[in-house]
Amino acid sequence: MTNRPAATESLLQEALLSVRRHIVLAGFVFSCLIAAVLAVLLFYPRLYASEGKIFVQLGRSVASLDPTSSTGQTVNVQETRETEIRSIADILESRQMAEKLVDELGVERILDDGWPEWLTLPALPKISLEDESSAPAPSNSDEPVLTASELERVKRRELAVNRIMQRVSITPGQRNTVISVSAKAQTPYLARDIVQTMMELYRVEHVRVHRTEGSLEFFESMVGELKQRVETSEEAIRQFKINHRLVTIEGERSLLQERIDRAELGLVDTGAEVAASEARRRKLVDLIENLEATETTQVVRGNESPTASGMRNRLYELQVEYSRQRALLTEEHPRLRVLEEEIRLAKEEISDVDQLVVQETEEPNERRRSLELALDQEEATLNGLYVREQAYRDDLELSRQRLELLAGVEVELAQLERTYDVAVIDLREANIKRSQAEVNAGLDEVNIANLSVQPATLILKHISPRGSIVLPLGGLAAVGVAVAIAIWRERRRPLTSPREIVERQLDLPVLMSVPRVAPATMDRVRLVALEPEPSEGQPTAVTVGHSEGR
Numbered sequence: 254m255t256n257r258p259a260a261t262e263s264l265l266q267e268a269l270l271s272v273r274r275h276i277v278l279a280g281f282v283f284s285c286l287i288a289a290v291l292a293v294l295l296f297y298p299r300l301y302a303s304e305g306k307i308f309v310q311l312g313r314s315v316a317s318l319d320p321t322s323s324t325g326q327t328v329n330v331q332e333t334r335e336t337e338i339r340s341i342a343d344i345l346e347s348r349q350m351a352e353k354l355v356d357e358l359g360v361e362r363i364l365d366d367g368w369p370e371w372l373t374l375p376a377l378p379k380i381s382l383e384d385e386s387s388a389p390a391p392s393n394s395d396e397p398v399l400t401a402s403e404l405e406r407v408k409r410r411e412l413a414v415n416r417i418m419q420r421v422s423i424t425p426g427q428r429n430t431v432i433s434v435s436a437k438a439q440t441p442y443l444a445r446d447i448v449q450t451m452m453e454l455y456r457v458e459h460v461r462v463h464r465t466e467g468s469l470e471f472f473e474s475m476v477g478e479l480k481q482r483v484e485t486s487e488e489a490i491r492q493f494k495i496n497h498r499l500v501t502i503e504g505e506r507s508l509l510q511e512r513i514d515r516a517e518l519g520l521v522d523t524g525a526e527v528a529a530s531e532a533r534r535r536k537l538v539d540l541i542e543n544l545e546a547t548e549t550t551q552v553v554r555g556n557e558s559p560t561a562s563g564m565r566n567r568l569y570e571l572q573v574e575y576s577r578q579r580a581l582l583t584e585e586h587p588r589l590r591v592l593e594e595e596i597r598l599a600k601e602e603i604s605d606v607d608q609l610v611v612q613e614t615e616e617p618n619e620r621r622r623s624l625e626l627a628l629d630q631e632e633a634t635l636n637g638l639y640v641r642e643q644a645y646r647d648d649l650e651l652s653r654q655r656l657e658l659l660a661g662v663e664v665e666l667a668q669l670e671r672t673y674d675v676a677v678i679d680l681r682e683a684n685i686k687r688s689q690a691e692v693n694a695g696l697d698e699v700n701i702a703n704l705s706v707q708p709a710t711l712i713l714k715h716i717s718p719r720g721s722i723v724l725p726l727g728g729l730a731a732v733g734v735a736v737a738i739a740i741w742r743e744r745r746r747p748l749t750s751p752r753e754i755v756e757r758q759l760d761l762p763v764l765m766s767v768p769r770v771a772p773a774t775m776d777r778v779r780l781v782a783l784e785p786e787p788s789e790g791q792p793t794a795v796t797v798g799h800s801e802g803r
Contacts, residue, residue: 268736271743278742279735286734290727298366299715303444304435305452308705309338334430342425342432344462345455351417353454355410358446363413365439421451434709441713448709456704469694472687479680486673493669502663509656516649523642530635537628542580544621568599 272279311334344350355363399407417436424433434451438444499505575592582589 283735286731300717301441305709
């Protein structure tokens with residue numbers, strides 16, 4: 254069996270012997286490598302780090318609702334703080350932020366590696382004599398044509414952006430609302446400026462992404478439209494009231510109800526007065542009918558002819574009949590006209606006959622005359638009552654019609670007032686939202702955000718390359734390379750191996766020195782076994798000889 258610890262020890266001894274024999278070569282290699290490590294530590298551009306922190310407060314961008322998102326029915330969906338922190342970190346890591354940072358700090362400052370000029374390699378010449386970027390673009394292409402200098406400037410800007418994206422690290426906090434922004438750069442001041450500028454640029458970007466563009470202008474135009482709507486509604490209500498002669502619906506209804514009540518009460522009172530006046534008129538008519546129109550105040554008696562007496566009797570009968578018919582008929586009745594004509598003819602006939610012997614003196618009946626005057630007054634009063642009663646009826650009918658019309662007018666006015674109220678409410682809400690938009694715009698102008706920025710640190714100690722790591726690793730690498738070269742050099746030389754080394758490698762006693770055995774043939778050598786003697790059972794020494802390469 255193969256004894257692995259012994260083989261390992263043999264390899265170590267071989268390495269030590271190889272280094273001892275080639276100490277000059279190993280020392281030279283070790284010195285060169287150590288010098289290279291020291292050169293790296295001395296001349297390799299150093300990187301410096303800076304760190305800043307952003308504390309995301311619970312500000313207006315989270316706790317408040319944008320005015321434009323609440324113009325209708327909305328459901329308030331609150332995002333978690335973890336989502337907000339992750340979103341901020343994604344924006345900080347975006348290429349746009351890196352481009353803004355490059356534009357702010359400058360391309361040359363970011364691409365300055367800090368190498369000494371004598372270590373800077375000259376630029377390689379261009380393969381093509383004609384710059385491809387200056388070639389004319391196809392006629393149907395809308396892409397701009399860049400000159401060689403412009404193309405070089407764009408390439409360097411892209412290199413600077415890529416370097417920023419590689420050297421800037423964004424670390425969201427775990428179970429907190431703090432975001433760490435760290436950067437590496439060639440100088441501590443550049444690292445600090447990168448972190449500080451990144452945080453300041455994000456403050457502006459944070460305000461921008463939480464801003465609703467055109468919100469203030471939108472609400473200002475909405476307020477103007479709603480003001481016009483309110484004024485139009487007010488004018489419509491005013492014109493409607495003027496056309497219908499209204500002050501208020503309730504006032505107009507009260508007035509109409511009072512007129513209706515007054516007309517109904519007037520009808521009742523006037524009806525009673527009409528009934529009383531008609532009764533008085535009938536009584537006066539009855540009294541007048543029982544009285545003669547004239548009365549005899551003086552009688553002179555004498556002889557009278559029979560003809561004159563008959564005519565006089567006839568005239569008297571006609572007069573009595575006329576009085577009776579007059580009480581029953583109107584003045585324009587034909588019967589009264591006929592009686593009047595007969596009375597006139599009878600009077601003419603009497604005038605032609607001899608005068609009566611008896612002469613009577615007649616005068617108007619004063620009592621009848623006073624009753625007739627009272628009757629005329631009563632009729633005038635009755636006619637006035639009739640007129641007043643009709644006026645009450647007309648007023649009652651008109652008031653009831655206006656009350657019915659008022660119901661329709663009330664509906665139309667209610668619609669106009671409802672439109673006005675809705676416009677006023679919308680205007681009030683729009684004014685509130687415009688005020689919110691003005692406040693947000695004012696805060697955005699001064700870049701007020703819910704962020705607390707910790708200034709970037711200035712660390713003058715470089716972080717790369719680290720001597721505490723590079724020197725030990727470089728030393729170990731130098732030792733390993735020096736030993737490896739010594740072993741390689743030793744194995745390339747055809748020297749005889751010492752007897753002690755061969756015994757350890759074969760784990761067998763060796764009687765004499767043999768040529769050096771290569772490691773590749775060592776396994777075949779180990780296949781040689783000792784055959785025990787039958788009597789003693791002890792191994793017998795075997796002399797083995799192998800040349801290198803066999």
